[in-house]
Amino acid sequence: MNDGNYGDAAxxxxxxxxxxxxxxxxxxxxxxxxxxxAYRMTLNExxxxxxxxxxxxxxxxxxRRFDGRAxxxxxxxxxxxxxxxxFLRSRKRWQGPAMxxxxxxxxxxxxxxxxxxxxxREAQSAQTGAMLEPALAALSEVERAAFTMRxxxxxxxDDVAAALGVQPGAARHSIFRAVRKLRRALEPVGSGLP
Amino acid sequence: MKHLSEEELILVYYEEPDAPAMAQSHxxxxxxxxxxxxxxxxxxxxxxxxxAPAKGEDFGRDAWNRxxxxxxxxxxxxxxxxPVRIWxxxxxxxxxxxxxxxxxxxxxxxxxxxIAGLSDQARERILAIAVADHLDRVETLLTEISHDDSNAPDxxxxxxxxxxxxxxxxxxxxxxxxxxxxxATTGFLDDVDRFLIEAAHTPDRVGEKEIAExxxxxxxxxxxxxxRIVESNLRNEERKL
Numbered sequence: 001m002n003d004g005n006y007g008d009a010a011x012x013x014x015x016x017x018x019x020x021x022x023x024x025x026x027x028x029x030x031x032x033x034x035x036x037x038a039y040r041m042t043l044n045e046x047x048x049x050x051x052x053x054x055x056x057x058x059x060x061x062x063x064r065r066f067d068g069r070a071x072x073x074x075x076x077x078x079x080x081x082x083x084x085x086x087f088l089r090s091r092k093r094w095q096g097p098a099m100x101x102x103x104x105x106x107x108x109x110x111x112x113x114x115x116x117x118x119x120x121r122e123a124q125s126a127q128t129g130a131m132l133e134p135a136l137a138a139l140s141e142v143e144r145a146a147f148t149m150r151x152x153x154x155x156x157x158d159d160v161a162a163a164l165g166v167q168p169g170a171a172r173h174s175i176f177r178a179v180r181k182l183r184r185a186l187e188p189v190g191s192g193l194p
Numbered sequence: 195m196k197h198l199s200e201e202e203l204i205l206v207y208y209e210e211p212d213a214p215a216m217a218q219s220h221x222x223x224x225x226x227x228x229x230x231x232x233x234x235x236x237x238x239x240x241x242x243x244x245x246a247p248a249k250g251e252d253f254g255r256d257a258w259n260r261x262x263x264x265x266x267x268x269x270x271x272x273x274x275x276x277p278v279r280i281w282x283x284x285x286x287x288x289x290x291x292x293x294x295x296x297x298x299x300x301x302x303x304x305x306x307x308x309i310a311g312l313s314d315q316a317r318e319r320i321l322a323i324a325v326a327d328h329l330d331r332v333e334t335l336l337t338e339i340s341h342d343d344s345n346a347p348d349x350x351x352x353x354x355x356x357x358x359x360x361x362x363x364x365x366x367x368x369x370x371x372x373x374x375x376x377x378a379t380t381g382f383l384d385d386v387d388r389f390l391i392e393a394a395h396t397p398d399r400v401g402e403k404e405i406a407e408x409x410x411x412x413x414x415x416x417x418x419x420x421x422r423i424v425e426s427n428l429r430n431e432e433r434k435l
Contacts, residue, residue, distance in 0.1 A: 020265065027261060028254030035253065039246035048246070052257055053264070060265050132244045150208060151241060157210055166337075175208075176201050183237050 008072045016063045023063070027056050030073060034080050040148040041084045043137050051087060055080040077153060081145055081163040088141035135185035139178050146171050147178035198227045203234050319432055321374060325367050325383075326428035329421050332360055332386055336418045339393070340409055357393035364390060382424055389417060 006014075006025060014022035031052055038051035058079050059066075066075055136144055142164065149155045149163060161171035198206070198217060205213035206221070214220075221228050335356050364387045371380045389411055396404050412418055 020262070023265075024258050024262070027258045031254040031257040032249050035249055035257075036246040045247055049257075053261055056257070056261050057264055132241060136241075136244070151238065157208075157212075176204060179204050179234075179238065180200065182241065183234070186237050186240065 009068075012063075012066065012068070012072050015060075016066065023060060026059075026072065030076055031056070033073065034076055037077055037080050037148065037153060038084050040136075040152055041081070041141070041145050042088065043133060043144075047087065051080060051084045054083045054087075058083065074159070077149075077155075078163045081149060085141055085145050085164060088145070131185055135182050138185065139181055140174075142166075143174050143178040143181070146174035147182070150175050197224065198230070200230075200234070203227070203231050206231065207234055207238065318374070321370055322428045322432040325371065325379065326425050326432060328360070328363055328367050329386075329425040329428070331356075331363075332390070333418065333421045333425065335360060335393075336389075336412055336421060339405070340412055340418065354394055354396055357390045361387055361390040361394055379424065379428075382420065385415065386417070386421065389415075 006022070008026065008029070011022040011025045011029075015026060034052050034055050035048050038055070039045060039048035042048050042051065055076060059076055062079075066072070070078070136147075139147065145164060146160050149160045150157065155163070157172050157175065158168050160175070161168040164171055164174075166174075198214070198220060202214050202217060206217045221231055335353060339353055364383050368380050368383050368387070371377075371383065389408075392411065393408055396408070
């Protein structure tokens with residue numbers, strides 16, 4: 001199966017019937033997006049890669065149950081969000097709160113977008129950049145998951161709620177709390193913001 | 195003039211449909227709220243600059259190469275990946291904890307030094323932690339079954355698997371509690387297990403009717419409420435110990 005010749009719908013239909021090659025197309029096409037979501041929720045590259053695997057393993061075993069009401073990408077994100085929230089809950093219980101990767105030297109600037117060349121912008125990013133990842137790490141797992149899906153994935157609150165398996169009101173309040181905490185984390189440099 | 199709250203401003207920022215209808219007109223008239231909205235947008239804008247680490251073009255192919263062997267075997271994977279069936283892993287840890295407790299009760303003379311060194315009180319605390327954590331996982335599952343708006347069978351499949359894991363875990367908890375003479379908690383876990391087994395044995399093509407019946411079971415017996423109470427009591431006991 002040639003990746004370029006098939007849209008998701010065709011690949012999904014074939015994968016639903018056990019076509020591994022079609023599923024390969026879907027994995028290769030969606031793995032990076034699933035990784036981004038998982039990384040933003042876990043703040044750990046290795047854990048995020050695990051979640052990619054968990055997500056696709058689950059997707060493969062559940063392919064026949066995928067009813068196509070949502071897009072395949074949305075369905076994958078939902079699986080990933082659920083698995084990652086479970087993972088984060090278990091990690092918090094047994095290993096303490098989420099922390100950035102520890103298997104490499106911690107660089108708070110490493111994940112900042114590079115398209116900010118002006119000196120003023122760089123100075124500003126340097127000031128706030130050091131605070132972004134720790135601020136996200138300080139959120140509860142559900143708050144970070146909800147914020148990630150709303151802010152980075154652009155999911156509506158109702159969809160965030162569905163992904164987290166909670167009522168929309170609960171998802172909304174998780175986002176409110178997350179934003180409040182993130183803003184508070186930026187307060188030390190707040191006066192310097194333009 | 196009533197100003198917009200931070201929560202209302204967040205809804206406006208994300209263009210949520212349930213943002214107050216008057217928000218835009220208010221913002222056009224109120225400099226204070228306009229400034230607050232601008233401040234919120236600037237601060238959230240900084241988070242736009244934060245990205246996940248970039249993955250190369252081969253990431254998708256690498257992911258597939260590592261995943262492919264696992265598709266047939268279910269859980270075998272290539273090097274560099276850590277397959278985790280979260281609920282099973284947690285159950286495994288709980289089993290380890292309970293094993294420590296059982297070891298103390300059943301085979302004290304042959305205990306390894308570390309376990310032998312545990313006092314009865316320490317073992318009781320371990321058991322309280324294990325059962326409370328088990329109930330915490332049960333609570334999460336019950337909450338998700340109760341509040342998932344989608345009624346989607348594909349979502350429920352994951353719940354079914356977790357219910358099965360938790361039912362097995364519950365059996366161990368009951369054995370340990372029975373040895374400890376905790377008949378009341380054991381009886382309660384019997385009630386929980388009946389629900390878990392029912393959830394675990396729902397058909398593959400579970401429909402809205404079956405999910406509604408499970409929710410009815412949760413509601414009619416105040417199961418979720420009871421789980422929270424018993425878990426809370428165990429946490430208190432754990433702290434005292």
